Amino acid sequence: MTKIRVHELAQQLGIDNKELMAKLQAMGIEVKSHMSVIEEADANKLKVPPTVKEVSKEEVRVTTTLIRRRAKVVETPAPEPVAVEAAPVKEEPAIEAVQPAPVVVAAEPKAPPAPVVEPEQPKAEPVVEPVAEQPLDKPTANRAKILGHVEIPGLKPAEKPHERREYQHAPAAGRPAPGSRPAPGARPAAPGARPMPGARPDRGPADRGTAGGAAGRPAAPAPVEMPGNGDRKKGRKGKDAPVADAAKGAKKSVPAAKKKDTFSRADVIEKRERVFEPGFRPGKGKRREKERAPEGRKTEITTPKAIKRIIKISETITVGELAKRMGVKANDLIRVLMKMGLMATINHPLDVDTATLLATEFGYEIENVAVDLDEMMETTPDAPESLVKRSPVVTIMGHVDHGKTSLLDAIREANVIAGEAGGITQHIGAYDVELNGRKITFLDTPGHEAFTAMRARGAKVTDIVILVVAADDGVMPQTREAINHSKAAGVPIIVAINKIDKPEAKPERVKQELTEHGLVSEEWGGDTTMVEVSAKKRLNLEELLEMVLLQADVMDLKANPDKEARGTIVEAKLDKGRGPVATVLVQEGTLKLGDYCVVGIHSGRVRAMQNDRGDKVVEAGPAMPVEVIGLSGVPDAGDIFVAMKDEKQAKEIATLRQIKQREVELAKHSKLSLEQLYEKIQKGEVKDLNVIVKGDVQGSVEAVGESLRKLSTDAVRLNVLHSAVGAVTETDVNLATASNAIIIGFNVRPEVKAQGLAEKEGVDIRLYNVIYDAVEDVKKAMEGLLEPTLREKYLGRAEIRETFSVPKVGMVAGCYVQDGKMLRNAQVRLLRDNVVIYQGKMSSLRRFKDDVKEVATGYECGIGLENYNDLKTGDIIEAFEIEKVAATL
Numbered sequence: 011m012t013k014i015r016v017h018e019l020a021q022q023l024g025i026d027n028k029e030l031m032a033k034l035q036a037m038g039i040e041v042k043s044h045m046s047v048i049e050e051a052d053a054n055k056l057k058v059p060p061t062v063k064e065v066s067k068e069e070v071r072v073t074t075t076l077i078r079r080r081a082k083v084v085e086t087p088a089p090e091p092v093a094v095e096a097a098p099v100k101e102e103p104a105i106e107a108v109q110p111a112p113v114v115v116a117a118e119p120k121a122p123p124a125p126v127v128e129p130e131q132p133k134a135e136p137v138v139e140p141v142a143e144q145p146l147d148k149p150t151a152n153r154a155k156i157l158g159h160v161e162i163p164g165l166k167p168a169e170k171p172h173e174r175r176e177y178q179h180a181p182a183a184g185r186p187a188p189g190s191r192p193a194p195g196a197r198p199a200a201p202g203a204r205p206m207p208g209a210r211p212d213r214g215p216a217d218r219g220t221a222g223g224a225a226g227r228p229a230a231p232a233p234v235e236m237p238g239n240g241d242r243k244k245g246r247k248g249k250d251a252p253v254a255d256a257a258k259g260a261k262k263s264v265p266a267a268k269k270k271d272t273f274s275r276a277d278v279i280e281k282r283e284r285v286f287e288p289g290f291r292p293g294k295g296k297r298r299e300k301e302r303a304p305e306g307r308k309t310e311i312t313t314p315k316a317i318k319r320i321i322k323i324s325e326t327i328t329v330g331e332l333a334k335r336m337g338v339k340a341n342d343l344i345r346v347l348m349k350m351g352l353m354a355t356i357n358h359p360l361d362v363d364t365a366t367l368l369a370t371e372f373g374y375e376i377e378n379v380a381v382d383l384d385e386m387m388e389t390t391p392d393a394p395e396s397l398v399k400r401s402p403v404v405t406i407m408g409h410v411d412h413g414k415t416s417l418l419d420a421i422r423e424a425n426v427i428a429g430e431a432g433g434i435t436q437h438i439g440a441y442d443v444e445l446n447g448r449k450i451t452f453l454d455t456p457g458h459e460a461f462t463a464m465r466a467r468g469a470k471v472t473d474i475v476i477l478v479v480a481a482d483d484g485v486m487p488q489t490r491e492a493i494n495h496s497k498a499a500g501v502p503i504i505v506a507i508n509k510i511d512k513p514e515a516k517p518e519r520v521k522q523e524l525t526e527h528g529l530v531s532e533e534w535g536g537d538t539t540m541v542e543v544s545a546k547k548r549l550n551l552e553e554l555l556e557m558v559l560l561q562a563d564v565m566d567l568k569a570n571p572d573k574e575a576r577g578t579i580v581e582a583k584l585d586k587g588r589g590p591v592a593t594v595l596v597q598e599g600t601l602k603l604g605d606y607c608v609v610g611i612h613s614g615r616v617r618a619m620q621n622d623r624g625d626k627v628v629e630a631g632p633a634m635p636v637e638v639i640g641l642s643g644v645p646d647a648g649d650i651f652v653a654m655k656d657e658k659q660a661k662e663i664a665t666l667r668q669i670k671q672r673e674v675e676l677a678k679h680s681k682l683s684l685e686q687l688y689e690k691i692q693k694g695e696v697k698d699l700n701v702i703v704k705g706d707v708q709g710s711v712e713a714v715g716e717s718l719r720k721l722s723t724d725a726v727r728l729n730v731l732h733s734a735v736g737a738v739t740e741t742d743v744n745l746a747t748a749s750n751a752i753i754i755g756f757n758v759r760p761e762v763k764a765q766g767l768a769e770k771e772g773v774d775i776r777l778y779n780v781i782y783d784a785v786e787d788v789k790k791a792m793e794g795l796l797e798p799t800l801r802e803k804y805l806g807r808a809e810i811r812e813t814f815s816v817p818k819v820g821m822v823a824g825c826y827v828q829d830g831k832m833l834r835n836a837q838v839r840l841l842r843d844n845v846v847i848y849q850g851k852m853s854s855l856r857r858f859k860d861d862v863k864e865v866a867t868g869y870e871c872g873i874g875l876e877n878y879n880d881l882k883t884g885d886i887i888e889a890f891e892i893e894k895v896a897a898t899l
């Protein structure tokens with residue numbers, strides 16, 4: 011027998027505890043307090059009054075989330091007590107007991123028996139029936155499942171959440187929802203909860219009736235779907251599952267059905283494809299099958315057309331770029347390269363041969379466009395009859411202060427004064443002088459530096475060199491350099507012995523000294539023309555020019571003026587008003603106004619030209635210097651100028667050159683190093699080993715030079731191109747670049763700029779302080795036996811500005827770091843006038859009073875040298891590290 015506590019019963023009856031206790035006592039039931047327990051049977055007696063003053067609730071849904079409930083007392087005649095009892099106790103009431111409840115109250119345990127809805131009861135059954143008849147179960151279930159997540163534009167916004175909620179609740183159909191317990195409210199609520207079927211005009215009267223019934227009640231139809239849901243499920247459970255299933259199907263089919271009305275088939279397919287089944291695209295008949303067919307097929311590897319299998323490169327290409335162009339992974343290329351014995355990264359530049367090997371592996375071909383470029387620029391040799399005499403181009407060289415500039419000026423002025431075109435002379439880097447109706451072109455950049463720099467760029471401009479030697483000074487270091495540079499370029503020399511007006515002038519002594527350098531005067535039976543001149547007094551200038559013309563005659567200088575012009579840039583600058591301005595020395599052909607041209611990496615069109623006197627000219631023939639306006643950029647001195655008729659071609663070449671320049675910079679490789687020497691000798695690439703020797707004293711320079719010359723073999727001839735006392739200079743590096751030479755420094759160091767240039771140009775500078783080592787290295791390299799070398803890495807240099815004597819420590823130098831950095835414990839060299847006077851270790855490096863690890867450029871510091879005290883102001887301390895470099899033979 012179940013029992014119930016007094017307060018629970020009081021709560022159920024809606025009276026307070028005391029009232030209930032009084033009632034119980036009146037009935038003869040003993041209770042002590044509200045916690046006392048009474049029999050259920052006794053309790054039931056209390057629950058059945060002759061007339062029930064029932065507290066019911068009137069509910070009004072104010073908004074979708076808010077329901078207003080008002081308690082109201084309904085005086086109703088008591089229905090059969092059984093049904094009343096069943097409500098709270100029975101969990102699964104029979105379908106017969108289901109009372110249509112006023113809406114949501116289904117959740118209330120005290121659902122009132124509702125006569126209000128009595129008339130609707132018979133309509134409750136048919137509600138489900140028409141839904142069950144919907145023939146949408148199978149196909150719609152599928153489609154609904156797929157499309158359920160898709161935004162359905164045809165659906166009213168209010169219906170969407172509704173729809174979704176139903177879907178969510180559907181799986182709970184098997185168990186009684188909590189809200190479903192008060193069965194009485196169940197079924198009639200369902201149609202109200204589901205306005206959609208009801209909304210369909212073809213739903214049948216029952217449906218409409220139900221919907222109408224629901225609408226007739228205070229509760230709004232839409233929000234009440236939850237209990238309705240549960241109720242319907244209950245109904246299904248209680249009666250027959252198929253009906254419920256059908257309901258479920260109907261439920262789910264609703265969007266599908268709706269969609270049918272509002273969507274085009276294409277919409278659905280498009281969505282399905284986008285959201286669920288990329289690749290799904292039903293078509294009509296054969297087309298559909300055709301489109302679907304490839305899905306099943308295996309991926310075919312397509313072979314590019316033959317034309318696409320050719321990859322054009324310009325000298326070099328990086329691994330990454332090659333991979334991209336072949337459409338393969340860079341890693342695959344790297345793997346193949348490793349098999350070929352080359353460890354490469356993605357940015358590693360490959361030369362044409364390697365790229366060809368690699369490309370062949372992947373079925374591609376490499377075409378070197380650079381060759382094409384050369385071909386494009388190539389000129390057909392001129393027919394002998396087309397060649398006409400041209401004037402010679404002269405460069406003046408000589409030692410400092412021997413009078414180069416004075417001589418140039420004197421020649422020019424004399425010429426101007428001589429009544430030539432006159433006017434104000436312009437500095438354009440080159441000028442013409444005339445003698446007896448014949449022209450001579452002088453390059454206005456005296457010294458061998460410019461000469462060699464141009465040569466290093468591949469330009470061969472000068473026909474004749476005038477070597478100026480001061481009669482009072484004789485042959486000096488730069489005189490020797492000039493001789494060597496001219497010889498290396500294979501340019502004939504005419505010697506101008508200057509300053510003969512000076513009383514102390516000794517031209518004979520000069521001639522004597524020159525013979526030591528292989529220049530023997532014609533007077534003495536040699537083949538070198540020597541003219542005694544005075545720039546100051548303008549003595550023998552004409553004679554000198556005559557000699558130049560004579561030499562030109564001997565050389566038989568000719569060019570074809572009747573073709574597109576070719577020349578060399580002598581000078582170039584960016585003019586604020588005129589843009590890039592370049593002086594071109596036309597070497598063959600005739601340059602005309604309006605010609606298109608390509609110069610190095612630039613192209614352009616000749617918009618204006620003027621000569622060295624500032625006159626506008628419309629054309630310039632061979633050996634004529636002319637200032638050109640109209641280039642796209644400022645070229646470098648030494649760049650080759652080529653005129654062409656086709657603008658497109660000019661632009662194309664310039665672009666290709668830009669690409670090539672970039673690639674060459676990437677592939678910066680050394681011109682020739684001792685390590686590569688043997689390999690190159692073996693390949694037959696090197697027949698002459700050119701060496702430049704620089705040393706601290708003449709004796710050692712000669713000794714090194716002589717020892718090296720003796721290394722010449724039948725296979726390789728060793729040429730000492732130039733040897734001199736002093737540091738390795740930029741000019742030496744330029745000479746080495748131009749002649750593919752190696753520089754050997756004996757007890758000297760390269761100048762900072764020379765070091766940088768050598769690195770840029772890939773010139774090998776070898777420094778020694780034992781002659782034997784220098785000679786041995788070259789010998790071993792020639793024999794292919796060069797062992798791993800210890801190569802030093804330059805760190806920086808500091809100038810000694812002051813010296814201090816520190817007790818117990820010795821001499822310390824107050825230094826200023828000019829370049830790079832000073833590192834404590836680095837190896838150092840002490841240079842006085844670029845000659846090494848000490849080599850050892852740094853013992854201390856300080857800034858103010860603190861020991862520091864490193865001092866950068868632009869800072870001052872104190873440096874002490876290990877066991878060396880002979881420090882002087884103006885000396886240079888050079889710091890370096892020794893690294894081991896494996897010979898790459």
Ligand SMILES: Nc1nc2c(ncn2[C@@H]2O[C@H](COP(=O)(O)OP(=O)(O)OP(=O)(O)O)[C@@H](O)[C@H]2O)c(=O)[nH]1
Nearest residue numbers: 409410411412413414415416508509544545546547
């Ligand atoms: N007496 C005399 N002095 C001359 C003669 N030629 C040049 N000089 C003087 O020598 C000095 C140097 O002349 P430059 O023409 O500047 O010599 P440079 O070779 O061009 O010198 P750098 O440009 O420094 O290499 C000047 O003071 C000239 O006046 C000459 O024929 N006779």
